[in-house]
Amino acid sequence: MRRDYFYKKAKREGYRTRASYKLKQINKKFNVIGRGDVVLDLGAAPGGWLQVAKELSMGTVIGVDLQKIEYILDVKTIRGDITIDETIFKIKEEIQTADVVVSDASPNLSGNWSYDHARSIELSESALKVAEAFLKPGGNFVVKVFRGDLYDTFLDTIRKRFGYVRAYTPEASRKQSAEIYLICKKYKLEQA
Numbered sequence: 001m002r003r004d005y006f007y008k009k010a011k012r013e014g015y016r017t018r019a020s021y022k023l024k025q026i027n028k029k030f031n032v033i034g035r036g037d038v039v040l041d042l043g044a045a046p047g048g049w050l051q052v053a054k055e056l057s058m059g060t061v062i063g064v065d066l067q068k069i070e071y072i073l074d075v076k077t078i079r080g081d082i083t084i085d086e087t088i089f090k091i092k093e094e095i096q097t098a099d100v101v102v103s104d105a106s107p108n109l110s111g112n113w114s115y116d117h118a119r120s121i122e123l124s125e126s127a128l129k130v131a132e133a134f135l136k137p138g139g140n141f142v143v144k145v146f147r148g149d150l151y152d153t154f155l156d157t158i159r160k161r162f163g164y165v166r167a168y169t170p171e172a173s174r175k176q177s178a179e180i181y182l183i184c185k186k187y188k189l190e191q192a
């Protein structure tokens with residue numbers, strides 16, 4: 001593995017992954033997570049975003065992943081698949097609503113570009129569905145998306161549901177990556 005700048009910084013500063021800096025950079029620029037917010041993190045393993053979300057909100061933080069997430073103080077984790085309804089029921093046992101939903105979920109990449117792109121968009125759509133089951137009106141959503149031919153349609157869907165939408169690539173994302181984060185604020189419960 002290439003031991004790059006953010007990898008080393010994460011080791012030094014006690015974060016589980018370099019991905020932590022993506023959420024930090026997103027929050028610095030867009031202020032999505034505030035003190036006291038209830039935060040739901042989808043595709044949360046190994047827990048780098050959970051560490052940052054907890055620092056920022058100091059409130060209730062819940063992480064969901066297919067993989068087991070090692071213990072983080074005062075963070076509840078759920079092992080589950082965000083593409084199935086059963087996981088929504090499991091989350092409902094912990095929280096009824098969230099101020100912020102973040103998703104860094106990504107499929108295992110096969111190397112086949114169009115297949116990987118389609119699966120990643122499906123995962124982003126699942127994240128949106130889970131977000132809609134929990135977000136309060138006015139709530140915020142951050143979702144990782146991979147650029148490709150299905151991206152524009154997903155963006156159109158997102159724009160109908162949120163009053164503010166920006167696409168952003170944090171500095172901590174690898175240069176060659178096709179990933180981009182949609183920063184969505186002002187969730188509209190009633191869609192126009």
Ligand SMILES: C[S@@+](CC[C@H](N)C(=O)[O-])C[C@H]1O[C@@H](n2cnc3c(N)ncnc32)[C@H](O)[C@@H]1O
Nearest residue numbers: 019043045046047048049066081082104105106
């Ligand atoms: C890039 S990692 C997330 C890193 C995380 N943000 C962090 O900072 O530690 C992507 C995660 O998405 C998870 N994932 C992929 N498909 C999923 C699904 N259907 N349901 C739940 N999690 C999923 C993977 O297991 C993986 O842990």
